[in-house]
Amino acid sequence: EQVTATMEQQYGEETYQQEGEEEEVEISVSYQTLDVLQEHGIAANDIQKLNDAGYHTVESIAHATARKLSEVKGISEAKVLKLKDIVKSMVPMDFKTAADALEDRKSLVTLTTGSVELDKLLEGGVETGSL
16 A cells, blocks of 8 residues: 655645555545735734744634633734634634534444444444544
């Protein structure tokens, strides 16, 4: 088997491709580096402060709380609010109710692993959509 990976700089996209004898599977994971925030009016030194604090992607900013972002040295509350507004439009963050999640789970299928004992541990096998 051969595994290859590629990465773009500004809109990072990692593609892993496995080649087998008959089957080819491709998995793509996308993320956006903080450099794209400069196009939205965020200063380079603020982006560097966020990087130094461990925030390396737009998605990490979107999922961080305003309180955690306010703890970054040199980032004011006003900048945090501006950042959150900007990344909100860049990263889809839809809310799903428990009833909707339950409805989605009803359509999941469990795949057997081929091992009776492993299937018992996994309570029936591996759910589709879980890998």
